[in-house]
Amino acid sequence: MTRQLHLHPLLDLAVRLAVGVTFLIAAPHKIWDVEAFAQATYNYRILPDLFLHPVALYLPWLELVAGLAIVFNWQRRGAALLCAGMTLVFIGGISAALFRGLDISCGCFSADGHGVGLDLLLRDIVLLAGCLILLFSESLPWRRSGGSQA
């Protein structure tokens, strides 16, 4: 039988909060101002025009749903897989922008926020690591201190 990583509940909670809250913070401004997010997405010049609005409409809600699911440890594997997938897409977009020398705003947390750069790439790689930890692990059950051991 394959074995799986089980994290201390506090460590598990810390990773879930770090990943989940990042996605939760990122979502609202994109949901509120779809066209500003579409503009930020357009600046990357990797998405066909046909998909610009559908992606700008869907992605922020996916961030919100997956972020909430991660924080509340609900549908954990699916949420972690979606967050990892989204983060991989972000890493791809930032890498492409860096490779082509584009001086654009990343559009991550606000429309005119942080410009794309290596620090942003590093942040997303750390975020991806958090997603993968959640994807391939479970939380150990909480135990009272001094409780009986089996």
Place this chain on the structure above:
Amino acid sequence: MPLFELRPAPRPRWLRQTLLLLLITLVLVAGSWLLRTPRVPLKADMSRYELDLGFPVVSPDNARELYEAGTHIFVDAREIDPESEPYIPGAFFIRASSFEDDLREVLDFIFPEDPLIIYGTEQLQVPGAVAGRFEQRGYEVTGILSGGVEAWRKAGGELAGEEVAP
């Protein structure tokens, strides 16, 4: 209590969970899209979007003044054979796809302190990308020619190689 343990893995349910979350998201997106006014069109009107090029856009008239003053170096960023298309006389051909090789050939003629005007076609992404590569290498990019070669021609700008144009 240890920070982590290895225990037998339960049956994976990630596919079902992922599909469920995607479906929930789809319902929320559809609901918010239907309720929201004004409704964001599913097909984007691309004329409403402007590329954030990260560089100033120079009008053809302004570019002509700079060209005639001889203070700026013009760079042709189009992915073309230089002998097959008209180009601004004196421009250097430096393309995004072969940036390093093209730049190496003209290193003796273009210096980082030289102000550059980059041009291409009316689509500004390509010259924008080349301008970005120049900036990464420490060059001074003054701007990108708005409208490219065609706008330059319409503004009465001189072109070389016109006779070979179809």
